[in-house]
Amino acid sequence: MKKLLLTGFEPFLEFPINPTTEIANNLNGQLIGDYEIIGEVLSVDFAKSGKQLIHLIEKYNPDAVVSLGLAGGRNCITPERIAINCNDGPVDNNGHKPNGERIFEDGPDAYFSKLPIYEITSKLEEAGFPAKISNTAGAYLCNNVMYHGLHYFKGKGMDRPSGFIHIPASHALAVKKNMPSWSQQDLTEAIRLALTCI
Ligand code: PCA
Secondary structure, X not given: XXXXXXXXXXXXXXXXXXXXXXXXXXXXXXXEOXXXXXXEEEXXXXXXXXXXXXXXXXXXXXXXXXXXXXXXXXXXXXEEOEEEOOEOOOOOOOOOOOOOEOOOOOOOOEEEOXXXXXXXXXXXXXXXXXXXXXXXXXXXXXXHHHHHHHHHHHHHOOOOOEEEEEEOEEHHHHXXXXXXXXXXXXXXXXXXXXXXXX
């Protein structure tokens, strides 16, 4: 049985809940398509998150890696097309404020996703879940983690599906902060469906 590492993130900034935590925990151990899912949750910390992802890849040797992040304010599921070699944005959970520095001094400017992003959006739309390819993952931890995974596999010469999907807020989060939201159940089901494309 092949293995798929699925990561979520802990809460951060003004978001007291991160619906990706629950998705990773919920799908952990499930069999989806050809894969057994290994669900894990990452910190929101520039000094740690990328290293955590690499540690998990080295621990489990997964055949595919999908990372999830909350994009509060987006209204649909958005597979990310590209990760850029840049850290920027507000303070992380450890109080660090990035300033546009490169993630890897000698790394390429960007990597394209190695996930079937067109198949994912089509499959979701067919099932009635709004989905759209995103052309920017920002420059915060989601971009950072996506870049780390793609850079790692490239460096090792390993051609494995790897990339990132941003999701909207859950209703539980939207009642605390006014923004577009989905039920946690729909978010989880949409990600389960997305993983069947890999
Ligand atoms: N979303 C943030 C980091 C953690 C998360 O869930 C982002 O979009 O970078």
